[in-house]
Amino acid sequence: MADIGNSLTKAFDFVWGRFLDRLEGLTDDEYFWEPVPGCWSVRQDAVGRWRIEGDGAGPTGEPAPDPPPFTTIAWRIGHIGGAFIGFGDRLFADGKITDVDYASSATDARAFLDAAYRDWREGIGGIGEQRWWSPIGPAFGVYAKDSTVDLALHVFDEIVHHGGEVGVLRDLYRRRGELGCS
Numbered sequence: 001m002a003d004i005g006n007s008l009t010k011a012f013d014f015v016w017g018r019f020l021d022r023l024e025g026l027t028d029d030e031y032f033w034e035p036v037p038g039c040w041s042v043r044q045d046a047v048g049r050w051r052i053e054g055d056g057a058g059p060t061g062e063p064a065p066d067p068p069p070f071t072t073i074a075w076r077i078g079h080i081g082g083a084f085i086g087f088g089d090r091l092f093a094d095g096k097i098t099d100v101d102y103a104s105s106a107t108d109a110r111a112f113l114d115a116a117y118r119d120w121r122e123g124i125g126g127i128g129e130q131r132w133w134s135p136i137g138p139a140f141g142v143y144a145k146d147s148t149v150d151l152a153l154h155v156f157d158e159i160v161h162h163g164g165e166v167g168v169l170r171d172l173y174r175r176r177g178e179l180g181c182s
Contacts, residue, residue, distance in 0.1 A: 005127050008124065009124055009125055012124065015156065019080075019159060019166070020113075022163065022167040023113075026170070027106055029173075033072060033073065038070070039075070040069045042072075050103065054069065057154060069111040073169050073170070074103070076162040077166065078102045078103065079162055080116075080159055081102070081112050081156050083143045088120045089150070090136075090139040090140060095139040120180075124152060132149050133148070134148060
């Protein structure tokens with residue numbers, strides 16, 4: 001049987017490379033583009049820090065409305081990086097991260113993602129076979145009994161899901177004039 005850790009890290013690296021290829025040439029206009037009114041994005045708060053809207057990250061940790069608003073590329077990139085940071089902190093560190101500085105530009109977004117992925121990848125790269133199948137523990141609340149494999153697959157899904165959406169939004173942005181969008 002193949003080593004699950006090796007299989008997962010190879011899959012992460014492949015999908016991550018494909019996602020980064022889709023980010024090549026991303027501009028600030030694309031990063032913050034709101035194809036419909038009322039999008040969630042990454043915006044400056046009252047003290048000038050860049051924050052992700054919604055996602056339980058509002059000033060009161062409010063739940064998302066149903067249905068949630070459409071999200072920008074900035075939001076989707078922030079959500080992917082935030083998944084690496086938040087889940088990685090709880091799995092590999094002390095779980096004390098309460099504040100994340102999100103990227104204020106397309107260039108900063110790449111650096112934000114690179115740092116977040118590097119830390120996640122280093123963490124999963126050091127997991128032994130037994131830990132992959134062990135419960136992730138109380139830092140994960142109702143998911144405490146889920147395995148590290150379960151968590152890694154969830155994070156993998158975040159990259160595939162939101163990374164694919166970023167690619168589609170880039171395609172739509174490039175052809176927005178034909179669609180009647182601004």
